[in-house]
Amino acid sequence: MDMLRSMKIYSRVAESGSFTGGAQQLGVTTAQASRAISELEAHLRTRLLNRTTRRVAMTDAGARYLLRCQEIIERVEVAEAEAGDARALPTGHLRIHAPSAFGQHYVVPALARYLRKYPSVRVDLTLSQQSPDLLEEGYDVSLVVTTGRLPDSGMVSARLCTxxxxxxxxxxxxxxxxxxxxxxxxxxxxxxxxxxxxxxxxxxxxxxxxxxxxxxxxxxxxxxxxxxxxxxxxxxxxxxxxxxxxxxxxxxxxxxxxxxxxxxxxxxxMTIYAIYASREYLDAKISTWIATLREHVEGAMVSFHDITGREDLVPAG
Missing domain, CATH: 3.40.190.290 (D-Maltodextrin-Binding Protein; domain 2)
Structure with a gap:
């Protein structure tokens, strides 16, 4: 039995006073709603609704249970919204690793810009030459400097600059x-x-x-x-x-x-890459951080283009 689904059906039926009305709100049949509540009552070993041919009425136990169901459903909806917002709104704790020199000269100034733009994000920055294990050590993004190809790690890489x-x-x-x-x-x-x-x-x-x-x-x-x-x-x-x-x-x-x-x-x-765990459902704080850092580095490279005479040092996007 899907307890959360059954709680939602019970709440809609109890609030509307009708199996048909509650079922329509959730897009299920009346028979499905009736069966879900019967299974819920059997599971709880408690009658939640008194049924007549015209309407349903909550028992005392049913009224108390409705309040708990409403609390649980509301918390689940908030959790789902927060998780969904993570893909749209940068928020939460961003853990970054970067090589020391690059981190001091470019990551920290880029972070200053990033934190002004996204004040809901907290950042934990580690500067060291030793590349971490992202999953084991809990980093969201690691910046890697290499002179050759990246080793096959199963991680996603985004080239920042060459x-x-x-x-x-x-x-x-x-x-x-x-x-x-x-x-x-x-x-x-x-x-x-x-x-x-x-x-x-x-x-x-x-x-x-x-x-x-x-x-x-x-x-x-x-x-x-x-x-x-x-x-x-x-x-x-x-x-x-x-x-x-x-x-x-x-x-x-x-x-x-x-x-x-x-x-x-x-x-x-040398080429600098941003390494992160997965491209699927990428957290907004990660994607916006990589975009901010790339923009900052591109600005530095473009402003000093006359030093090298090269236009191919920074990827187009």
Whole structure:
């Protein structure tokens, strides 16, 4: 027996005082309504309605039971409405994971915009380089940076942007040492190393120049770090030359704190994805967050288009 269906039928019949009237409101036959209430009474071992040929009347037990049924039905309807609204109105708790550097420079500013627009959402943001298990650790969205294809995880992925790394130095450093004009000229410079899974530890692979790219075997350097932010700061402080991921380099290139070196070349293209569990019945807080972040990143990339001369770094939508 479907208890909720039986409660709804009983409520309609009791409120209307008629099996026929109650049945019509729910789109069932009179016989179906009568049978549902008889089964309900048998289940409860209590008579809920006194029947005559013309009308029905509630017993005392039936009147008390009607109040409880109305409360239960109302709560179920509220729960259904709230669940349905989750697909239309962003609300509730949004749990996000992001890599540290990208999170600080782009996720946090995008979140500020998002929270102003959707004040009913609460956000829990975790910044770390270790990608989480979304389902096991309870995240709604994880942002992933990769240089290749995403592993097959059964999750849904949305591409946010593709970005290269660009070789940078400070103006002070270049004035002191001179600017390299070719890849081979880098041998006379202090080449800083980024120790991450994205970069080979002993070489830089250049691409993007019409005359072709090239591979540069790194000489022993004075500094090696495992943080993109730390590397960018070291370059800004005139320690040496290094490839910096474009989204990290953009603000400093705009302000003049960094200068592009060998601007015809790029290194190590990376793609940023938003990963989430399912495309079906996607919660509004997830879809609107991804849209807000993509819009924020696109704005940054477009505003610095003149730095790279490329229009293919951001997906159309």
């Amino acid at each position: 970005m290269p790394s660009v070789l940078c130095a400070s103006q002070e450093y270049l004035e002191r040492t001179g600017a390299p004009r070719t890849i081979a000229d880098l041998r006379g410079h202090n080449c800083l190393q980024l120790r991450t899974s994205f970069f080979a530890p002993d070489k830089w692979v250049f691409e993007g120049n019409p005359s072709g790219g090239g591979m540069f075997e790194l000489p022993p350097g004075k500094l090696r770090v495992n943080s993109v932010d730390a590397l960018a700061v070291a370059v800004r402080e005139s320690v040496g030359i290094a490839p910096v991921p474009l989204l990290t380099a953009l603000p400093m290139l705009k302000s003049g704190e960094l200068v592009r070196v060998l601007p015809g070349f790029e290194l190590q293209t």
